[in-house]
Amino acid sequence: MAKRRTDSFFRNEKAADKPRKVADSNGLYLLIQKNGSRFWRYRYSINGRESVVALGDYSEMSLQAAREARDAARRLVKQGINPAQHRKAARIIASDQAANTFEAVAREWIEQHRKDWTPYYFKQVSTVLEQDVFSKIGGLPIREVKSAHLLAILKEVRDRPAPTIAILIRQWCSAVFLYAIATLRADNDIAAAVKGAVKKPKTRHKTPLSPAEIPLLMERVEAARGTVQVQTALHLLLLTFVRPGELRQAQWSEFDLDRALWAIPEARMKMREAHVVPLSTQAVALLRKLRAVSGSNPLLFPNVRDPHRAMSPTTLNRSLERMGYAKVFSAHGFRTTASTLLNEMGFHPDWIEKQLAHDERNASRRHYNRAKYVQERTKMMQAWADYLDGLRSGDVVIPIHAGRRPA
DSSP states (O other), rough: OOOOHHHHHHHHOOOOOOOOOEEOOOTEEEEHHHHHTTEEEEEEEETTTEEEEEEEEEEEEHHHHHHHHHHHHHHHHHOOOOHHHHHHHHHHHHHHHHTTBBBHHHHHHHHGGGGGOOOOHHHHHHHHHHIIHHHHHHBBGGGOOOHHHHHHHHHHHTTTHHHHHHHHHHHHHHHHHHHHHHSSSSSSOOOGGTTTTOOOOHHHOOOOOOTTTHHHHHHHHHSSSSSSSHHHHHHHHHHHOOHHHHTOOOGGGGETTTTTTEEGGGGSHHHHHHHSOOHHHHHHHHHHHHHHHHOOEEEEEESOTTTBBOOTTTTTHHHHIIIIIIITOOTTTHHHHHHHHHHHHOOHHHOOOOOOHHHOOSHHHHHHHHHTTTHHHHHHHHHHHHHHHHHTTTTTOOOOOOOOOHH
16 A cells, blocks of 8 residues: 655656656555646556546645545445446536526427517517526526425516516416426426416406597597607507507518508417408508608617617507506507407407407318408408597497398
8 A cells, every 4th residue: 555645745746758646545646647737546446347537636636635535436436336437427417407407498498489489479488587587596407496496486576566477487487397398307397386376467458448438549649749650550559450569560561552451471470370451441541641751661660769670569558558548458458449349240250350360279260261351351441440430520330241140
């Protein structure tokens, strides 16, 4: 057995014209390379075969630390475990855990769905998870994330207060865990255990306006100190009842004003299917006026601060809030209003649903209806615009037509 050495002994050992092994005790030695580099090594024998395992760099590991690492390796050898193989397995596990942190799996899930989401929804999911979730549990291996971790996040976001965002976080985290289970990186959906921990706030944002409320709203829109773009956008939402995001990001290249048609590409549609919107004469007139204001910008509603980007998602709702509609009515409520009143007026539900671009669950029916009802919807949209004019003038005439579904 080699004599037990001291720190000063190893420090004073010099390099030679070939690698040197300076022994300590119980298999521990210092390997000194020709260039002066120094490394701690442990020599051991297992199953009759001699092997060596690297313990660390001399400049980073003291003699005492090297001996402790050697003793740990010796304990493995006594158990019949090869220290070198054990270290390799530990590295693989650590690498696997790093690749399977909650954040890593979540980002993989996001990329899997990116092509199916609108750019806005992709940004929303990514930003919320980055700000509220990854900063808390992103670095944890996904198998180590507990329901208590997620509950703490949900409560913090709820109390901000942002209960709707908290609910979305739980839903997205649940989807991440289900994806992890499907790819054999998790065993349970821990987000399921906290379902219902945050209650959805009660609002009337989607409550339809009554016929008597519509003229008042439009008067407030025209009297508000908003830009022409905001006023026009709110008028067009009432006339076309598309989703607010579809209108905000509209580009002039999508419009054929001579044919009174607006073709929204599938990339901007919630259901990822192109949508044709027939335009009433009133809508076309509004668009021609807006065209003169927007100039050469390809966007109908550019962002005030950055004209290369579309109007902010919050602009229209903030404008409605300033008019007195906070927690009462939102931009999305125009769709509910039109759907409710058009159904009451007797228009065929299929025409209305197609105009709303709602998803048709039946695949064969969806294919059949893809190009249908354009003529019918054109008449319906003109009747709707005329009805709105009638509400404002007080000379309301309810359209009577053959589109009503038989009783």
